[in-house]
Amino acid sequence: MSxxxxxxxxxxxxxxxxxxxxxxxxxFILALVLLSVINSRIGYMERLDSAVIxxxxxxxxxxxxxxVMAIIxxxxxxxxMYALAPECAIVVGVLFFLMFILYVRLVPKETIVVLITPxxxxxxxxYVMPIAMGLLGVPASVVTVSFxxxxxxxxTYIQNNASSLSSYEDxxxxxxxxxxxxxxxxxxxxxxxxxxxxxxxxxVYVIRRRQIDxxxxxxxxxxxxxxxxxxxxxxxxxxxxxxxxGMMFGCILSVLIGLFLQLFAFHVDYKRTENVQFEDDEYYYxxxxxxxxxxxxxxxxxxxxxxxxxxxxxxxxxxxxxxxASSKASSAERSVRTxxxxxxxxxxxx
Amino acid sequence: xxxxxxxxxxxxxxxxxxxxxxxxxxxxxxxxTDYISSQLMRSFIAGTLAFLAIIGVFLFYNFxxxxxxxxxxxxxxxxxxxxxxxxxxxxxxxxxSYILAIYRYNKARGSIRSYYANLKKLEKY
Numbered sequence: 001m002s003x004x005x006x007x008x009x010x011x012x013x014x015x016x017x018x019x020x021x022x023x024x025x026x027x028f029i030l031a032l033v034l035l036s037v038i039n040s041r042i043g044y045m046e047r048l049d050s051a052v053i054x055x056x057x058x059x060x061x062x063x064x065x066x067x068v069m070a071i072i073x074x075x076x077x078x079x080x081m082y083a084l085a086p087e088c089a090i091v092v093g094v095l096f097f098l099m100f101i102l103y104v105r106l107v108p109k110e111t112i113v114v115l116i117t118p119x120x121x122x123x124x125x126x127y128v129m130p131i132a133m134g135l136l137g138v139p140a141s142v143v144t145v146s147f148x149x150x151x152x153x154x155x156t157y158i159q160n161n162a163s164s165l166s167s168y169e170d171x172x173x174x175x176x177x178x179x180x181x182x183x184x185x186x187x188x189x190x191x192x193x194x195x196x197x198x199x200x201x202x203x204v205y206v207i208r209r210r211q212i213d214x215x216x217x218x219x220x221x222x223x224x225x226x227x228x229x230x231x232x233x234x235x236x237x238x239x240x241x242x243x244x245x246g247m248m249f250g251c252i253l254s255v256l257i258g259l260f261l262q263l264f265a266f267h268v269d270y271k272r273t274e275n276v277q278f279e280d281d282e283y284y285y286x287x288x289x290x291x292x293x294x295x296x297x298x299x300x301x302x303x304x305x306x307x308x309x310x311x312x313x314x315x316x317x318x319x320x321x322x323x324x325a326s327s328k329a330s331s332a333e334r335s336v337r338t339x340x341x342x343x344x345x346x347x348x349x350x
Numbered sequence: 351x352x353x354x355x356x357x358x359x360x361x362x363x364x365x366x367x368x369x370x371x372x373x374x375x376x377x378x379x380x381x382x383t384d385y386i387s388s389q390l391m392r393s394f395i396a397g398t399l400a401f402l403a404i405i406g407v408f409l410f411y412n413f414x415x416x417x418x419x420x421x422x423x424x425x426x427x428x429x430x431x432x433x434x435x436x437x438x439x440x441x442x443x444x445x446x447s448y449i450l451a452i453y454r455y456n457k458a459r460g461s462i463r464s465y466y467a468n469l470k471k472l473e474k475y
Binding site for chain 1: 356393396397447
């Protein structure tokens with residue numbers, strides 16, 4: 001545990017120092033993964049399905065705000081859909097338009113959730129999303145997670161039905177639109193997943209907000225168990241596409257990721273290095289303010305607990321030198337290390 | 351001679367101006383009613399456009415059925431039904447936008463108030 005806290009402090013220190021470089025790199029990686037996932041799953045437009053274009057787009061995303069990444073990912077999807085069937089592009093376009101205009105416009109911060117959810121679906125660990133957002137988000141995050149689920153299921157649907165969509169060429173525009181809309185709205189597994197994830201997210205949020213000891217840990221574990229049970233029930237009633245063993249491993253992994261996330265998010269204020277410029281009547285100031293790190297390895301305190309007074313008296317009554325070696329050994333055994341952590345708790349290590 | 355306390359305060363203020371200050375200043379620059387009504391107006395336009403998009407997809411989806419039954423359909427009652435659905439959806443959406451606007455405005459005002467308090471402190475140096 002103490003090692004985790006020290007690692008966290010180390011990461012915090014590195015992040016706050018090099019935030020200017022780390023953020024674009026992380027954004028670049030996210031964009032690269034996202035666009036590669038889109039290309040690998042629905043890469044119907046050959047021109048877009050090239051490493052150079054993905055790299056250039058990811059590079060662009062690394063400097064621009066997160067919303068731009070969402071727009072670029074959306075454009076990629078729309079263009080691929082257009083190459084497959086223009087009607088698909090119309091339906092996806094309307095879907096994106098609704099998502100943007102109704103919600104993402106109001107809460108732009110959570111755009112990243114819409115982007116990450118389909119990636120987690122592809123990695124077969126979507127179960128982590130409700131637990132993570134229950135810990136880090138608000139109940140309204142249900143909406144963004146749901147948008148992500150819709151996109152993930154839609155990608156799968158298009159991937160599975162690409163041949164039938166292209167063979168519908170003679171059937172006319174309306175029939176193809178019906179096929180796509182049916183695939184989207186008639187997907188019971190998608191709606192069941194949305195409901196399960198929403199329940200788990202709100203459950204985790206409610207428990208972690210309770211003023212009880214270990215609220216975050218209890219929230220993560222309860223969320224994991226509830227998710228497993230709900231998914232299992234849904235699998236039996238509706239029939240999800242998840243395998244039961246995968247579901248179990250996924251939920252266990254989600255709990256572990258949740259607990260790991262707790263270490264990095266609980267009571268931690270990630271301050272950044274500030275580079276500011278200002279002036280007064282006498283000077284121009286170019287200030288670089290680096291945040292202080294609250295707990296460092298050097299602040300570990302070693303506290304030695306002395307033997308009780310009666311034993312000290314016994315010790316005094318013995319002849320000098322007799323049994324000194326054994327008393328030293330026993331006091332060494334009783335010595336206790338107390339580690340003060342960043343959360344204000346102290347941990348005793350025997 | 352550089353006054354260290356003054357530099358620390360100025361750094362904090364400059365950092366605030368660079369980050370949250372920009373966003374909060376844009377909100378707190380309005381009167382409360384002006385801000386809320388402008389947000390509601392935007393939400394109204396967005397909600398109406400979204401509703402029109404949904405209706406468009408619905409019409410496309412049911413195009414053949416509608417064209418077959420167009421002479422047997424009571425267009426007035428259909429229109430009323432659509433209008434009711436529109437009003438209910440817009441009511442819910444506008445309520446959500448209203449609550450969000452009030453929350454954001456109060457947050458911005460509080461934040462800007464403490465910024466001004468720090469500015470006053472700076473004047474004493």
